[in-house]
Amino acid sequence: MTEQIHAISEWPDTRKILDQLDALVSQPMRPIPRDRMEGYLAYFEERCKKSKALIEDAREYIPGGVQHNLAFNYPFPLAIDKAEGAHLWDVDGNRYIDFLQAGGPTLLGSNYEPVQEKVIELIRHCGPSTGLFHEYELKLARLITKHMPSVEQFRMLGSGTESVMAALRTARNFTGNQKVIKVGGGYHGWSDQMVFGLRIPGTANLDAHGIPMDCLAHVQEIFPNDVDSPAGLRKRMAENEKQGGTAAVIVEPLGPESGTRPVMPDYNRQVRELCDEFGSLLIFDEVVTGFRVGLGGAQAYFDVRPDLTIFGKCVAGGYPAAGGLGGSAEIMSTLAAGIQSGKPRVMVGGTLSANPLSCAAGYYSILEIEKEKAHIKAGRAGDRLTRGLQSIIADYELPFVAFNHGSICHLETSGPMLLDMTHPNIIEEAHKRKDMMEEMGAAFMAEGIVTLAGSRLYTSMADTDDVVEDALERFERIFRHM
Ligand SMILES: Cc1ncc(COP(=O)(O)O)c(C=O)c1O
Structure with a gap:
């Protein structure tokens, strides 16, 4: 067996x-x-x-x-x-x-002792953050890349919301295209561009209170599981070709709201094919599915390789500052790293992102998930x-x-x-x-x-x-x- x-x-x-x-x-x-x-x-x-x-x-x-x-x-x-x-x-x-x-x-259960002990050890020794590099950043990034082949490089960030922001910016910069397509009903955090088509598909800007409509000018919504209808993904991407192109399609791989409206089994593969056809990036929001569906995320389950993967939640094992973005070295090398001048890089980061506490908590949690x-x-x-x-x-x-x-x-x-x-x-x-x-x-x-x-x-x-x-x-x- x-x-x-x-x-x-x-x-x-x-x-x-x-x-x-x-x-x-x-x-x-x-x-x-x-x-x-x-x-x-x-x-x-x-x-x-x-x-x-x-x-x-x-x-x-x-x-x-x-x-x-x-x-x-x-x-x-x-x-x-x-x-x-x-x-x-x-x-x-x-x-x-x-x-x-x-x-x-908290896939291991709340307050799982083996992880808690490591975190307390780290806090006693180094405190939660220094603003400088800590080996746990490397350990966590290496562990994630071991389990997810589409992630050759990993940028730790403070939350799922931030990581989605980083992914959309990266996709636009990398492709030179403008439009971003999401699935109606899906939740990708609360950043300006993603408060669009929340909960019920087709609601568009209904919840976008306090958000300038300009922010949503290049965000589009498609209906769940709809690839080939006249309002479906294929048609939308073809139309976008005439107006700035599609930078990315972002999906929750089980379906909107963690699979509340589940996807057809071949949906993600169809989206992958369309992204390839139209030169767009496929973003898997694995905030919930990584590592609940498995150490390789939903992408391993569906055997579909996204260009960018969003992390959150389990990536810090229930400890604070849980977020991250992963992808190929080619795409990820377009992200800003440290203080640089003269390089047109995508600006991402934050004072407490990738602090030792979050990285250690994530690292030991993933190790324990693997072991147990x-x-x-x-x-x-x-x-x-x-x-x-x-x-x-x-x-x-x-x-x-x-x-x-x-x-x-x-x-x-x-x-x-x-x-x-x-x-x-x-x-x-x-x-x-x-x-x-x-x-x-x-x-x-x-x-x-x-x-x-x-x-x-x-x-x-x-x-x-x-x-x-x-x-x-x-x-x-x-x-x-x-
Ligand atoms: C699929 C998905 N993406 C993004 C987010 C936002 O993550 P965060 O709450 O860490 O900002 C969530 C949060 O529930 C989520 O479920």
Whole structure:
């Protein structure tokens, strides 16, 4: 038997999932009955008093009371006191199964001790940053290039958002072309150019508050999985030939929003072929998929070689300043390096980017992922969790949809991001469906499960069969009454 190297044990039937998702948003919602929901809300009032008091204070000093937009904060955010492996504890002492995993980075589980020890050792010896070269920069870059052949050189940056900015600038400089094409619904951080076509495909500049329209003049959106329709990628690239050419096509390789609308299995290959045909760079945003799908990222799984790869999250193992850009030596040599004059290089960088702490954390995390096969273990937990959810959904004849790509699991109960712009009351419907998703998130939390926005679950190596069984019993308690 060949050894499993990717976290995705089997590619789910994309067509079937997309049909199920369409069916979910074409029918009325199935929210939690009012009396049950009142019970869940009472949990927060009765059992989360310290969190509530902290958040009431925070509302005075922090806009909206929260700094993070990852977890849903309904009815109010919980203040977390401790994280370990598969679990979180709030300041009131309540324990939760953690399927947020910091938004994805902690594939080894929270606060994984072997990495934590190395980071503490480094801080004791050198502190987190000096502004000068540290050997861990080299160690991390070399390790990444070992696992991803398309990455001959790696530039560490401060976040996924920054790395996308760097990639777009690099692509324009390298190709001499202007246009950048993204897939509608996809998330590539919050830089000016990428707040475009967020969440629901076709929304274009709907969320671009405070962004000059000029910034978006060369950004275009195509519909997920659409290569050959009259509005598809091929046509768009052909039209761009007449107006400055396409510098890059940027995709999340599993599909927009970490595969919330999954790609057809051959989609990435088709995009690669079009990029070659039109002289454009293919950018894989592997902020979530590297190294969750495997040490070689989604590019190894699909066997498609992008020109540029965006890193984030796992690249610093859950420690701060997680970002990076990788590609061939030819392309990467166009990036600025140090203080240079007279060389027309692409300006990237930042005071704390590639600090020793982030590089050491990333280096040891990736080593541990490799040693422990953390992506495979997390992927198995994702399979088990998803199969369990699918069976509960079937038992109670609910319209909900559960699917996964390894440790990246989706549980759609109301599907606000899956609405179609042709829906007659799209804005109102999206709000109603988002409210239901928020209620689901609160119910999951009250049952002791933390999710990403009530609809996405990241598993980690720490999710043993017992943890998954425990989680499924908790989900069942909610779904049984719907
Ligand atoms: C696919 C993808 N790209 C880019 C980003 C932005 O990364 P960061 O939050 O580190 O800026 C994210 C963040 O969730 C992401 O999921």
